[in-house]
Amino acid sequence: MTNLFSIEYITIFTSFALLVLGLWGIISQKNIFKIIISFSIVNTSIHLLLVSLAYIRNRTAPIIDSAVDRVNAAEKVVDPVPHALVLTAIVIGIGITALMLSYAFTMYKQHKTLDINQYKSLKW
């Protein structure tokens, strides 16, 4: 724990804090739009976590240019695989958020309220 204030520790801590905050929002908010925003916060925290796990000290982005030569690229770049995963996750996140918003719109049309406690059809 010597380098607690280095960038990867700060980003991982931030992402965990955002995860807890988002989960708190999901289970405690009543307004369905606020729940959707909480889901987006959780989504962002996962992206931040993946990118910080890819980070390696004193290395640069996995793109070959004047800063990184082809021969010893493996000693100069950070891990490209989590970056590719985040790229996928961002697009899926957009899709899920849009889908949740359209569900929320439909629910509002039917029940005339955004309060999730009023949706009796969800209870069993």
Add this chain to the structure above:
Amino acid sequence: MLRNSLRVIIIAALGWILFQVYSGYSSRDELNELAGYYATEGLSEVGAANLVTSVVVTYRGLDTLGEVTILFLTALIIGLMLKAEHRGDRTRLRESSEFLVTASHVLLPVIFMVGVYIFINGHLTPGGGFQGGAILASTLILMLLSFTNSKISHKVLEITESVSGISFIVLGILGVILAGGFLDNKILPLGEFGKLFSAGAIPVIYSFIGLKVGAELSTIILEFNQIQGTDDKSL
């Protein structure tokens, strides 16, 4: 009261687990085997300067196909759900201010070209099909905001989306026939490393992905825009 304390317990338990993970984490100083392979062999095998692109489009190309399919399904479901809503007469929207309209005339082509630039250069610079497609869709938002009463054709978006989706899959199958496997980029010559026409089929595939993602996101935005102002009496 019981419910609140239950929530606090759940959050505290999650926080405790995450804190254990955090305090046990130690940063690494080497790439693992897979990433090391991508960084060394990937350069001569794929020939893309952007290693993330070589992972997304070639090594994990099948995942990208699945991802694009998920986005397509999302657009489809949103279209179905929101079309089922009763569409009353659209209220005529207020004209946008002259500042916005004039600025849009200047900015729209520029933003569109930046989007196209980003997905064509996806194998050389940061960016790629998904980012470029999102920028293309953002031009549509600006268009809807500034030209409020213009009609935007669903047909064009649908045709772009289908044509680029089919071309993406055809390129993938050509990879099976002409080269090593599905979505192999060696169906075109690899070219000189670091130039625009290099890395085989990656620029072509990424352009189709960019167009497809742009069209899908635009469809989603249009669907959300069209429920605006419908059936106001019931709300």
